[in-house]
Amino acid sequence: MITIKDIAARLNVSPSTVGRALADDPRISAATKKKVTEVANEMGYVANLAARMMRGVSSNLVGLVLPDIRNSFYSTIAHALSKCVQSAGFQLTLSETEDDRMVELQHIRELASANVAGIIIVPTAKPHRETVRLLKLSPHVQLIRRQAAIGEQFFGIDDTQALFDATNHLMSLGHHRIAYIGGTDELPTGASRLLGYQKAIDSLPRNQRPGAELVRLGSPGSVEFGHEAMNALLSQAAPPTAVVAGTVRATQGILEALMVRRIAVPDQLSVVGFGDEVGFSWWGPGLTTIGLPVHDLATACGLWFVHQIRQNAAAGAPYASIATATLIQRGSTRALASAAPRERTPVSRSKSHA
Structure with missing residues (x-):
């Protein structure tokens, strides 16, 4: 194994000079540091992390x-x-x-x-x-x-503004029964995104505001949570006409649930996702979503x-x-139609034995 002494001998300098140069010591000139680094790399020198730690030197x-x-x-x-x-x-x-x-x-x-x-x-x-x-x-x-x-x-x-803009977009299309599926409000991001949704909803006349039954909070990293939350919302007697997501994984779960239940987006339900995954632009009619930098x-x-x-x-x-996040408008949102979201009647298909 190549040591500091080997490098010092090659350069005809003291081992302490090499050690200080490799540790980026301000007492060593930039030219010397450069030369030491070049020779160390050429000789295949690997720093001894344990020894550096004992000297109180931070690792890289x-x-x-x-x-x-x-x-x-x-x-x-x-x-x-x-x-x-x-x-x-x-x-x-x-x-x-x-x-x-x-x-x-x-x-x-x-x-x-x-x-x-x-x-x-x-x-x-x-x-x-x-x-x-x-x-x-x-x-x-x-x-x-x-x-x-x-x-x-x-x-x-700015999570609060991002969800406010997304919810406000749906309200501008005539939607009032707007559901929210997001991460737990125990997390600062979850609380901020929920606040953005609530601020937008609170601008509606009191008799038009959706209730707490349209809000679902859970694990921000769970696709299953998003799937189950969307299913529960669609099973209500008065289901939402639109939904906005507060996490990437919740968005994925929502889209899975809508595909399984054969919900026509945006004819039966308008959807705003969170994040702009590679597949979101070509999912169904193209997902309207919150683009994140x-x-x-x-x-x-x-x-x-x-x-x-x-x-x-x-x-x-x-x-x-x-x-600042950006609302990317695609085909998954539209002006409110008179019909509430409902499941399509499955198409009968013959079995294939291929």
């Missing part, structure tokens, strides 16, 4: 802690952040919590023990107090969800965070960057 790892990598919303974030930090000489390491606060704590402990350069986190609904304590010992920033206990450096989306948001977060780490300023003044 940036931790990303998020709920569910199966959700393309978060996989897009992970991809954008990976490219961003890699271009700055860092490496992204991924941890998945499935919104379990104890799993979240376990991951934060491991990242802290590895002396990571920083942590980007999409926090759970109620982070453990030990999680909060450990995060405050490392540079960190919250992404998508903001928990006041963790800190005041945050990159997110996920890639741009993650890239901005990554660039800002890397700068903060390099400036040793990640625990500094409060900072918040709020991006």
Whole structure:
């Protein structure tokens, strides 16, 4: 294995000079750092992380802690952040919590023990107090969800305005019985999106406002929840004439339920989704949906965070960057028709023995 002494001998300098250059010590000139790095790479030198940790030197790892990598919303974030930090000489390491606060704590402990350069986190609904304590010992920033206990450096989306605009769009088409299927309001995103829906609904005359029976809240990462919630709403004596989703996975569940029940969209039900997945533009008549600037948001977060780490300023003044979502209008919404949503009569088909 190539050591610092080997590099020092090759360059005819002291091992301490090589060590300081590799640690980006300000006492070493940029030219020397460049030469040391080039020779180290040429010789195949791999830093001893354990030794660096014992010296109190941060690794080049940036931790990303998020709920569910199966959700393309978060996989897009992970991809954008990976490219961003890699271009700055860092490496992204991924941890998945499935919104379990104890799993979240376990991951934060491991990242802290590895002396990571920083942590980007999409926090759970109620982070453990030990999680909060450990995060405050490392540079960190919250992404998508903001928990006041963790800190005041945050990159997110204006969820309230996004759902207000989506609901208002349906109201402008004459819909009053508008259902909402979204994530639990225990999460800051869930609460903000529900608030946007409610603000729009509250602008209706009191006798036209839909009741609580048209609101369904559940796991933001569950397609099954969205499917079951849509089925329950359609089974009501007075079903909704329109529905707006508050999560990507709920949207997928809603679309599955509508296909299974053979609901004609938008003739029988107008639908507004959340997020703009690859298939949403060609689903049925094309899904009207809330477009989210996920890639741009993650890239901005990554660039800002890397700068903060390099400036040793990640625990500094409060900072918040709020991006705006865009309503993408396609064919799944239309002016209210007189007929309430109902299931199509299944078409009889002969069995195939092919």
